[in-house]
Amino acid sequence: MTWDEIDAVGVPPSPKSDHATAVHMERYLLIFGDGCTEHVYTGLRHLCICFELLDTNLYELIKMNHFRGLSLGIVQLFSKQILCGLALLKDAGIIHCDLKPENILLYASTVKPAEIKIIDFGSACMENRTVYSYIQSRHYRSPEVLLGYHYTTAIDMWSFRCIVAELFLGVPLFPEAYASLFTNHRNCY
Numbered sequence: 001m002t003w004d005e006i007d008a009v010g011v012p013p014s015p016k017s018d019h020a021t022a023v024h025m026e027r028y029l030l031i032f033g034d035g036c037t038e039h040v041y042t043g044l045r046h047l048c049i050c051f052e053l054l055d056t057n058l059y060e061l062i063k064m065n066h067f068r069g070l071s072l073g074i075v076q077l078f079s080k081q082i083l084c085g086l087a088l089l090k091d092a093g094i095i096h097c098d099l100k101p102e103n104i105l106l107y108a109s110t111v112k113p114a115e116i117k118i119i120d121f122g123s124a125c126m127e128n129r130t131v132y133s134y135i136q137s138r139h140y141r142s143p144e145v146l147l148g149y150h151y152t153t154a155i156d157m158w159s160f161r162c163i164v165a166e167l168f169l170g171v172p173l174f175p176e177a178y179a180s181l182f183t184n185h186r187n188c189y
Contacts, residue, residue: 054117055108058101058163062170069170077114078104079164085118086160090153097123097135099159101166127153139172 058078062070070078082104089096096103096118103120125131135155136145142158144151165173 053108054105054119056106058104058106058116058167061106062101062167065170067170069168072168074114075164075167078116078167079160081116082118082160082163086153086156089118089156093127093153094121095125095127095130095151095153096121096156096159097125097132098137099156099163100137100140101163102137104163138176139166139174 056064069075086096086099098120099118103118104116105119107115107117123132123135130151133145133148135151136142136159140159140162142151142155145155162173
């Protein structure tokens with residue numbers, strides 16, 4: 001792999017996160033990833049990870065298809081890969097917290113056509129150490145998050161289901177008004 005084929009990402013710590021969480025995530029990445037320590041390091045208060053160069057995201061793919069949705073075969077292929085990624089995260093006790101089409105990228109390589117990777121773990125947390133109450137993008141936000149309840153890796157499965165529907169339909173399953181229904185409901189209590 002050359003430097004032209006990788007993309008380095010530095011994730012700064014959020015005000016509510018701590019170094020211990022970053023170290024735990026680094027360990028999980030090493031255990032569940034390729035195990036290569038030269039691509040994951042901590043420095044300057046950032047967790048830095050080098051990835052292979054990736055291409056467009058799933059939202060841009062839907063947009064290129066004029067918001068008509070993708071074929072069932074492609075939706076199934078991507079769904080299986082997303083589920084494999086979510087299974088790894090669940091096994092590691094990590095909640096992504098911001099799963100959406102923009103955070104799922106296609107590999108740039110023609111050697112691996114139609115393969116994807118989940119990115120952007122900036123809002124991620126350990127399942128036993130949830131730190132945020134305002135998480136997930138509006139079209140993919142789970143009911144428990146909207147209602148302010150305790151959340152688990154199940155919120156990523158909610159987002160996954162919304163993404164699968166959007167891949168097939170070409171438009172978000174739940175419009176923006178969906179979130180206001182729960183907000184109004186929460187204010188009743």
